[in-house]
Amino acid sequence: MMNVLEVKRLAQDWVEHNAPAWSGLRAAHFVGGVTGLPDSAAFPSYKDLDMHLIFEDDSPTPESQSHFMNILEVSHHGLIIEAGVKRVSDYASAESVLANPEIAYHLAADSVIYDPSGLLAGLHECVKREYPRRKWVLARIEHERRGLNAVLDMLPMARASMGAGATAGLLGYAMTFIGALFSVVTLQSPTTGSRLYLRLRDVLTAYERPDLYEEVMAIMGWDKIDRTSAEARLQAGAEAFDLAVQVRRTPNPFEHKLLPHQRPYFVESCRSLIAEGHYREAMAYITAFYHSACRVILSDGPEEAKPIYAARLAQALREMGMETEAQCDATLARARRWHDDCFALARHIADVHPGIVD
Numbered sequence: 001m002m003n004v005l006e007v008k009r010l011a012q013d014w015v016e017h018n019a020p021a022w023s024g025l026r027a028a029h030f031v032g033g034v035t036g037l038p039d040s041a042a043f044p045s046y047k048d049l050d051m052h053l054i055f056e057d058d059s060p061t062p063e064s065q066s067h068f069m070n071i072l073e074v075s076h077h078g079l080i081i082e083a084g085v086k087r088v089s090d091y092a093s094a095e096s097v098l099a100n101p102e103i104a105y106h107l108a109a110d111s112v113i114y115d116p117s118g119l120l121a122g123l124h125e126c127v128k129r130e131y132p133r134r135k136w137v138l139a140r141i142e143h144e145r146r147g148l149n150a151v152l153d154m155l156p157m158a159r160a161s162m163g164a165g166a167t168a169g170l171l172g173y174a175m176t177f178i179g180a181l182f183s184v185v186t187l188q189s190p191t192t193g194s195r196l197y198l199r200l201r202d203v204l205t206a207y208e209r210p211d212l213y214e215e216v217m218a219i220m221g222w223d224k225i226d227r228t229s230a231e232a233r234l235q236a237g238a239e240a241f242d243l244a245v246q247v248r249r250t251p252n253p254f255e256h257k258l259l260p261h262q263r264p265y266f267v268e269s270c271r272s273l274i275a276e277g278h279y280r281e282a283m284a285y286i287t288a289f290y291h292s293a294c295r296v297i298l299s300d301g302p303e304e305a306k307p308i309y310a311a312r313l314a315q316a317l318r319e320m321g322m323e324t325e326a327q328c329d330a331t332l333a334r335a336r337r338w339h340d341d342c343f344a345l346a347r348h349i350a351d352v353h354p355g356i357v358d
Contacts, residue, residue, distance in 0.1 A: 005039035007079055008113075011049050014076040015114045024059020026088050028052065028114040031102070035109045036189030046268035047193075048080035051113060052103070057087045065259065067251035075261040082256075091119060094126035099139035101184045104131060109189075132187055132357050137350050140184045145343060148177040152339075155332065162295075164322050165313055169253070169291050171335060172284065175216065178342050185346045187355045194269035197281040209345055212338065219335050221320035222283040230279040230286070234270050237290035240309065241266060244293035247300045254292035291316060 002010075008030065015028045032050035034043070043049075053072070055061050062085070065073045070085035090096065090103065097103050108131040112120045130136055151174045158166040179196035182203040183189065191199050204213045217223040244258050252258065257266070266289045273282035294313040298306055314323065322328050350356055 001045060002043050002079075003039065004034060004037045004041045004043050007043045007049050008034070008039070010077055010079045011051060011081060012113045014074070014079075014081060015051075015053070018062075019114065022053070022055070022062060024056040024061070025053060025114070026056060026117060027054040027091075027112070027119045028083075029054075029106055029111040029120055030113060031084070031106045031111070031190070033189050033191050033193065033195075035106050035111045044268070044272070045078060046080075046264035048082045048262075048265055051081065051083050052086045052106075053083050054086045054088055054091060054119070057089050061085045064256075066253075066256040068253045069256070071256050073256045073259055073262065080261055080265055088119065091123065094123050094130065097123055097127050098130055098136040099143060101140040101143050101180060101190065104136070104140060105183075105187075105189055132355055134350060134356050134358050137185060137187075137356050138347075141181065141343070141346055141350065144177050144181045144184060148174055148339060151177070152336070159328065164317050164328055165291055165295055167328055167332070168317060168320055168322050169288070169295075171332065172220070172288055172291075174335070174339070175220070175284075178216075178339065181342060181346050182349075185349045185356075186353060194273060194285045195281070197284050198278060201281070203349075204345075207345060207349060212341060212345065215334075215338055217280055219331060219338060220283070220287070221322075222280045222287075225280045225283055227274060227277075227279050230270075230274050230282050233286050233290065234267065234274070234282070236312065237270075237286050237293065238263070238267050240290055240293035240297065240312075243301060243305065244296035247302070248296045250296070250299045252292060252296055252299075254288065255296075257289065258292060258296060287316070287320075 019025050028051055030051050034049055061070060062072055064070050064085070072083040072085065074081050090100065097107055104127060107120060107123055107127040115121055151170055155167055155170055158170050176192045176196060179200050180190055180192060182200055183191060186203055201213050204210055214223065241258065241263060245260055248255065248258055266285060270282045270285050291313065294309045297309040298313070301309065317323050322331050
């Protein structure tokens, strides 16, 4: 197992190796939980390392592994790298960075990989100084609200065109904005990976709202999951993943995760959570990968497999309480109320958190 410093050096090597071929590349920096870890911390081999590659606004960018977002998913000497492609206009000023939770925490930290023109160096000191100010925390809260609303606005179209399975997938994706929200308002490194619900649980418990955590577990249908159930669903998800990777042809919003080198990221992340006793929390990744793989198989898989996976997806939706139109309506309405309660709590935390200053 490598430590954080070793994986950072591998990632820097990957960027510097490719930089000559990426003529519009201006800078790169780490994002995600790694920016909050000490260099000596262990970095499990199944985890991915996140970064942003920043290109000139009008320059070509590397070919994405997704039809739906500009993102690179690669394996470099055994390290899984997820690189989001950004434009230099996203970094136009310290103010634009401070209002953006996808960037702000990372530029307040020591995250720079590649910065030959000094673009990021010129932003760092101001972002670091201003990061905990209330006005910027509130701006980042609103950024998460806009992102969540954009996803929720897609639900009717997804439901009409792709059914309850796509609706459930979007609902799960919407929940990642709430995980990010509570990282924003507690000034912690963002997390949207396999351990997102642990962060969510810890913050809601710390602010005496464990009821909100139990509510989201019930909304997602995970409230009664035990170890046996979680392990069985992970096994089914791994089998579906393996088939989906072989047959996938049709664009899928989750396609950047349905790649061969991502299997350990999915399976081992969930196994680790289950081993630690976090059965319900493991369901977030199990559900995302399993539902997406099932939809790929229904679209592109062998004909003999389609009825099997149609039945499995229907069962999964039944367990989430999203099998019928009426159930979907009720679940989505319940989720919207929960989202509103979470944003109300976030605004309260912004008023009382000792690290947030005027």
